[in-house]
Amino acid sequence: MTIVRRTDSATPRASPCSGRRSGRGYADRVEIVVDDLTGPQIATFLDEHVREMLSITPPESKHALDLEMLRGPGITFWSVMDGGTVVGCGALKRLDARHAEVKSMRTLAARQRSGIASMMLEHIITEARRMGFTRLSLETGSAEFFAPARRLYQKFGFEYCEPFADYRPDPLSVFLTRTL
Numbered sequence: 001m002t003i004v005r006r007t008d009s010a011t012p013r014a015s016p017c018s019g020r021r022s023g024r025g026y027a028d029r030v031e032i033v034v035d036d037l038t039g040p041q042i043a044t045f046l047d048e049h050v051r052e053m054l055s056i057t058p059p060e061s062k063h064a065l066d067l068e069m070l071r072g073p074g075i076t077f078w079s080v081m082d083g084g085t086v087v088g089c090g091a092l093k094r095l096d097a098r099h100a101e102v103k104s105m106r107t108l109a110a111r112q113r114s115g116i117a118s119m120m121l122e123h124i125i126t127e128a129r130r131m132g133f134t135r136l137s138l139e140t141g142s143a144e145f146f147a148p149a150r151r152l153y154q155k156f157g158f159e160y161c162e163p164f165a166d167y168r169p170d171p172l173s174v175f176l177t178r179t180l
Helices: 040-056 116-130 144-155
Strands: 003-006 031-035 075-082 085-094 099-107 135-141 159-161 173-179
Touching: 031 116, 040 085, 040 099, 075 099, 075 116, 085 116, 099 116, 116 135, 116 144, 135 144, 144 173
Parallel strands: 003 031, 099 135
Antiparallel strands: 031 075, 075 085, 085 099, 135 173, 159 173
């Protein structure tokens, strides 16, 4: 898999990587790129993500980061590109020298259950190890809407845990973690 750094809204040039086969399609010929979050396409994709989370979860229980927060220190953000189209994304937020958090996992609705999310999560886990982290945690919703995400995280070895970092107990959130 080739990872490229995208520094503007132009389509990045890189060798495509092969995804994994899923029951409903392929995540073939897509690439994962480090994204500086300056392009209009990713801005729209993330705005849709935040709006969707707010339609499901009250503001006090929404933990999705907006574009400006994702540009903050200690966050690495990747876009999954199919040609010039963003079809998924994910981020890694440094909590401390050994602990990081998975943030902003999203797949384009038309590409859900095609392997994009698995490819992105596998990439985040690999990158977290490469960066020297020994623990990876995340927060996601407890509602039925989030059940596919919870199953994905469990498939990759995440287990339920108590709130971590600055999170507090919330009946609308669940927390998962795994060692690396």
